[in-house]
Amino acid sequence: MPNAIRIHRHPLSGHSHRVELFAKLGGINHELVDVDLLAGEHKKEPFLSLNPAGQVPVVEDGDTVIADSNAILVYLARKYAPGWLPTDQVQEAEVQKFLSLAAGEIAHGPATARLVTVFGAHLDAERAKAVAKTAFDRLEMHMAGRDWLVGTYPSIADVAIYSYTAHAPEGNISLEDYPNLRLLLGRVETLPGFVPMQSTKVGLAA
Structure with missing residues (x-):
């Protein structure tokens, strides 16, 4: 099984949910990393190094980092679940x-x-x-x-x-x-x- 991708998300974010949902539907090995929006974690380092826009979700796939939920869906589908x-x-x-x-x-x-x-x-x-x-x-x-x-x-x-x-x-x-x-x-x-x-x-x- 390939190494798990890391999905940086907030559990009440619909943008985050669509990525988590697709990872589940596509059978993509993943782990969830919660980002504390209330504490402003998304506006600080080290998160800003992942996404300078300071927004969730962000996916780490080895050395590849993808932000923007729709861009992530396309990336994951192309690489892991082409039938989607x-x-x-x-x-x-x-x-x-x-x-x-x-x-x-x-x-x-x-x-x-x-x-x-x-x-x-x-x-x-x-x-x-x-x-x-x-x-x-x-x-x-x-x-x-x-x-x-x-x-x-x-x-x-x-x-x-x-x-x-x-x-x-x-x-x-x-x-x-x-x-x-x-x-x-x-x-x-x-x-x-x-x-x-x-x-x-x-x-x-x-």
Whole structure:
């Protein structure tokens, strides 16, 4: 078995969770390294040597260090779990489109709304809800008649949008109007190796 990669993460971070989730789903040998955001560990050395942006997650794979959750998903899929990233050029482009959605509307929508309610961030919750609605409306329409976001098998696209979408209700964003999207979340949750993100009820550390 190859040496374990190290995933530097925070247990309540959806960006961290998508990397941890993929490592589990892809059968990638890994260990979790918790970063204490409350203590500002991510803004100090030695963490800043790993990621000068001071953000989790970061993956160490031997001498290779990768930051940014979507970049990490692509790297891990290419190296360890190629079945999760289509080789067909059109489908690969589709995956990249959903990675952009995860980094854009999902991050500025449900993820931001959750930052307000869970972490007390001083951000515009109403704007975040509007952005989330736009993103979820698109996803709901896209998922009509589909099992997965791209093609007929799960991919890193499904992993990328899962965490903050599934936890949108923590940001006071209901998924009630999105049956197709809820079915997608349920399919992800039935995949072998699935691991949920820690509930905010367990305790806040950020």
